[in-house]
Amino acid sequence: xxxxxxxxxxxxxxNASPTGFESSGQAIWLDYIxxxxxxxxxxxxxxxxxxxxxxxxxxxxxxxxxxxxSWFVHYITKDxxxxxxxxxxxxxxxxxxxxxxxxxxxxxxxGIFGWPAIHVRDAGKEEAPSMKNIFLDLGCKSSEExxxxxxxxxxxxxxxxxxxxxxNRYYVGRALDNRIGGFMIAEVARLxxxxxxxxxxxxxxxxxxxEEVGLRGAEMISRKIKPDLAIVTDxxxxxxxxxxxxxxxxxxxxxxxxxLTYGPAVHNNVLNAIIKLAEKKKIPFQRAAVSRATxxxxxxxxxxxxxxxxxxxxxxxxYMHTTVESVHKDDVDNVIKLMYEYLIDLKAGQDFKxx
Numbered sequence: 001x002x003x004x005x006x007x008x009x010x011x012x013x014x015n016a017s018p019t020g021f022e023s024s025g026q027a028i029w030l031d032y033i034x035x036x037x038x039x040x041x042x043x044x045x046x047x048x049x050x051x052x053x054x055x056x057x058x059x060x061x062x063x064x065x066x067x068x069x070s071w072f073v074h075y076i077t078k079d080x081x082x083x084x085x086x087x088x089x090x091x092x093x094x095x096x097x098x099x100x101x102x103x104x105x106x107x108x109x110x111g112i113f114g115w116p117a118i119h120v121r122d123a124g125k126e127e128a129p130s131m132k133n134i135f136l137d138l139g140c141k142s143s144e145e146x147x148x149x150x151x152x153x154x155x156x157x158x159x160x161x162x163x164x165x166x167x168n169r170y171y172v173g174r175a176l177d178n179r180i181g182g183f184m185i186a187e188v189a190r191l192x193x194x195x196x197x198x199x200x201x202x203x204x205x206x207x208x209x210x211e212e213v214g215l216r217g218a219e220m221i222s223r224k225i226k227p228d229l230a231i232v233t234d235x236x237x238x239x240x241x242x243x244x245x246x247x248x249x250x251x252x253x254x255x256x257x258x259x260l261t262y263g264p265a266v267h268n269n270v271l272n273a274i275i276k277l278a279e280k281k282k283i284p285f286q287r288a289a290v291s292r293a294t295x296x297x298x299x300x301x302x303x304x305x306x307x308x309x310x311x312x313x314x315x316x317x318x319y320m321h322t323t324v325e326s327v328h329k330d331d332v333d334n335v336i337k338l339m340y341e342y343l344i345d346l347k348a349g350q351d352f353k354x355x
Contacts, residue, residue, distance in 0.1 A: 001329075005190075008032045009163070009183050013173055016101060016158040018070035019088045022046050022209045025066055025179065029207050033186045036193040037205065046209045047221045050189060056202035058348045061230040061308075062188060062339055063218065063297055064181025065211030068174065069321055071157040073102070073136075076147070080140035082111070086131070087156060088212030091321050095134045098323065099160040102138075106150035111136040111157065161323035169329060170254070176317060176325040181233045182207045184315070184332060188339045200348035211297055218297035222304035229270065229309050229352070230301035231342065233335060235327070236261075236288060236314035250288050252316050255328040257284030258335045259314040265294050265302040269352040270311040274342055283338050288314070309352035313338060 001009070012032070017025030026048045030040060037050035048066075069088035076082050096115035101108045114137040115129070127133055136157065140146045163173040171180065189205050191197075204225055208217035211234075222230070238254040239246055252259055260275060262268075278285045293299045294312050302310040315335050318326040 005187060008186070009171075012183060013175060013179055014162045016070075016103065017066055017068050017175065017179065018103075018156045018158055019067040019210050019212045021103065021156055022066045026207060026209075029066065029182050029186065033189055033205065036186075036189040043221055043224060045217060045220060047217045048207045049221065049225070050205040052189070052192065052203040052205075053199055054202060056200070056348070058201040059204060059225060059227040059229075060201050060343070060346065061204045061206050061222075061225060061227040061301065062185045062343070063206040063208060063230060063232045063301070064185050064234065065178045065208045065217065065297055066182055067209055067212050067217075068158065068177070068179065069212050071100070073151060073153050073155045073157065076143045076151070076153070078143050080138065080142050080146050081114075082136035082138070082146070082151070084131075084134070084136065084157070089321050092131050092134050093129050094322050096129050100136065100157040101160055102136075102151055102155050102157045104150035104152075104155050109138065109149050109151055111138045113137075159323045166326065170318075170326045171329065171332070172324050172326045174323040174325065176327055177235045177320055178211065178233075180235070180315060180327055180332065184233055184336050184339070187336045188343065191336070191340050192343065197344050199343065201346070203343065208297055215297050215300040218300035219304065222301045222308065226305055227301070227308055229346075229350070230298070231270075231311055231313060231339060232296055232298040232301060233313045233315065233339065234296040234298075235317035235320065235325075237320060238316040238318040238326075241318055252286055252288060254316040254318055254326065255330055256286055256316070257331060258338055259286045259288050259316055261288045261290060261294055261298075261312045261314060263290035263294055264292065265299045266311050267302070267309040267352055269354065270309050274311055274313070274338070277342055277345055278338055281337070281341050283334050283341070285334075285338070286316070
């Protein structure tokens with residue numbers, strides 16, 4: 001990876017961007033992508049869209065989501081301990097002993113998820129971590145002391161963990177779901193600019209907010225753009241590590257290429273075109289199937305307005321919604337390559353209707 005791209009990836013992933021509070025991450029993303037686009041716009045809730053050929057009638061979207069799971073301060077005890085509510089699908093079981101940053105008007109306040117020592121727990125009766133018993137400790141003795149630090153009900157907390165590289169093979173950290181997607185679509189825009197590709201259609205590079213609470217940002221922006229085609233990228237589960245059931249979750253592996261999904265929201269004509277191109281360009285890929293929804297912003301675009309021909313290119317990820325989410329470097333490169341090759345192969349005005 002070139003040095004400038006790595007610096008962007010590191011800065012973007014290490015910055016906190018919780019659902020509903022994505023603006024600082026969006027500013028980083030927009031600053032990086034500006035040299036590679038003709039214009040940009042944002043919507044009321046913070047989705048950012050970079051545009052190439054804004055006057056073109058035929059509109060194509062490539063999209064990722066910018067938000068990460070987090071916690072809301074919900075209740076502060078008189079002794080200064082904090083109980084929480086989820087903001088997105090935060091995992092209560094990984095919380096004990098984790099460090100957090102609480103985002104306040106006065107700046108970052110440090111906290112920790114406390115947990116009683118193994119010595120004092122009754123092995124026969126000990127409780128598993130749950131939303132009823134996990135709590136934050138700020139080192140305070142009272143609720144008044146907590147509040148003087150600027151922490152109040154509604155403040156958002158994120159895990160402290162940052163990006164690392166594992167065995168020169170995996171990018172590891174929190175919030176790769178799905179800011180690694182934002183990185184990949186930004187790199188596609190960069191390649192189009194640096195290779196001087198002249199697109200015959202309008203390309204909308206979309207970094208959506210609030211996916212983790214129900215695809216909300218994509219729902220809003222899809223109605224504003226009204227695209228003819230949407231190619232969404234998000235993460236999916238690598239199922240090779242222990243405790244996965246392949247009969248339930250499929251047989252997908254980090255390092256073996258992007259995952260192309262079959263399902264009602266995925267338009268078969270778009271999917272087949274992507275598969276044909278991947279085979280032609282010798283880009284490795286894997287296949288997955290969903291019974292109803294993809295669970296990604298693909299659904300929001302596909303079913304928006306009068307319906308948008310949509311497809312999903314997923315990145316296999318290990319340990320989703322933890323602080324050690326892991327993706328293979330080769331897969332990141334191949335998602336970027338596949339999206340780039342598809343865009344330069346695409347003809348303006350292409351009609352994907354079945355009949």
